[in-house]
Amino acid sequence: MHRLSVPVADGALALVAGTAALLGTPHAARLQDETGPGRGGYALVALAAGSLALRRRAPGPALAVCGAAVAAYLASGAPFGPVLVLLAVSVGSAALHLPPRAAVAWPASVLVGATLVSLPGVDGNPLWALWMVLPWAAATAWRARRDVTRRQREEELRRSAYEERLRLAQEIHDSVGHGLAVIAMQAGVALHVLDRRPEDVRRSLVAIRDTSRASLDGLRGTLQALGLPEGADGPPLAPVPGVEQVERLVEGVRAGGLEVALRVEPDVREVPEPVGQAVYRIVQEALTNVVRHAQAGRAEVTLGLDAGELLVVVSDDGRGASSAEGQGLGLPGMHARAAALGGELSAGPSPSGGFRVAARLPLPARVP
Incomplete structure (x- = not known):
């Protein structure tokens, strides 16, 4: 919907208010058994409306002109009338649009000036001041509420932007971080067997190539989702990883020389996409920590169901607490993914040795 510009909107308001005030002034005079204000009085009403x-755009000077016009109108002996409504509108506008201190100073100056000048009908009659005090109080209260609402909206926008940046950082950390950890492991294996078993170097280099491609595809998809406007054309994004990709994830870690056992119950593969993605990312980050920190020879990944919840357990036989050395986005990210689905995650040394990450993710009830 097209909105009028400020000059046009305020000019229209001045025209309508002025017309109504000019037409209503003689009726107000008759109600008070008074005569009309005369041509000079009508000119002052028009001046007050024109302000x-x-x-x-200039609320302070506008209030000064309106206040002076109303004071001159009353000084001429003209009766109270719609001109006071014009003053009320001008006072309210000043309270809304002037800086906080000026919003008090300008109306107060007009009020004090009118009080000090002996005006017919005003001198000794405090009720007339309500035409200024009430609109000023109402406008000030509305302005305070407006400012609070604006600050709340700005805070919500900042929080949403922060959460989105955190989500993107988590996605990049999970996909690229895991790939770099596997690449580092494969490169270490290649250097270790370079002289004794050169034929194994080729397998490690192939694994490095495949992992690099997968990591780059994931990074490209995340950056494309961040940079392309909605509906824009671009290369296809990599599919959202889920439970189905966990086996491939485990195979990539195995190729680097870490023995990884995988146990997946059949029904686990039929889970909602958000749950499947959280499972994949939790397993990915847990295995990344094993590769980077645990110095383990074996890891185990278990996906199962228990009382309507999906259980994700990743354990290793490494150094235990030292597996949690990566205190960047890794463990907090896993906790956040579980909590976002209403689940919970624990991570710590296993009683039997090594480190253990366990998550319980609630599943929606299935319709029979």
Whole structure:
């Protein structure tokens, strides 16, 4: 919907308010058994209304002009009338659009000036001040509420932006971090067997190549999702990883020389996409920590069901607590993924030795 510009909108308001005030002034005079204000009085009403055209662009001077016009109108002996409504609008506009201190100073100056000048109907009659005090109080209260709402909205936007940056950082950390850990492991294996078993070097280099490609595809997909506007064309994104890709993930770690046992119950493969993605990322990060920190010879990944929850357990026979050395985005990210689905995750040394990561993720009830 097209909105009018400030000058046009305020000019229209001044025109409508001025017309109504000019038409209503003689009726107000008759109700008070008074005569009309005369041509000079009507000119002052028109001047007060015309000042409203500047109520947002120059609210202070507009209030000064309106206040002076109303004071001159009353000084001429004209009766109370719609001109006071124009003053109320001008006071409210000043309270809304001036800086906080000026929003108090300008209306107060007009009020004090009108009080000090002996005006017919005003001198000794405090009720007339309500035409200034009430609109000022109402506008100030509305402005305070508006400012609170704006600050809350800005805070929500900042929090949403922060959460989105954190989510993207977590995605890049999980995909690229795992790939780099596997590449480092494969490169170490290649250097270790370079002189004794040169034929094994080729297998490690192939694994490095495949892992690099997979990591680059994941990074490209994340960056493309971040950079392309909605509906824009681009190369296809890599599929969202899920439970089905866990086996391939484990095979990549095995290729680096770490023995990894995988146990997956059949029904686990039929889970909602958000749960499957969380399973994949938790297993990925847990195996990355094993490769980077545990100095383990064997790891085990178990995916099972228990009382409507999906259980994810990754354990190793490494150094135990030292497996948690990566205190960057890894463990907090796994906790956050589980919590986002209403689940929970624990990570710590296993009683039998090594390190153990265990997550319980609730599953939606299945319709029979």
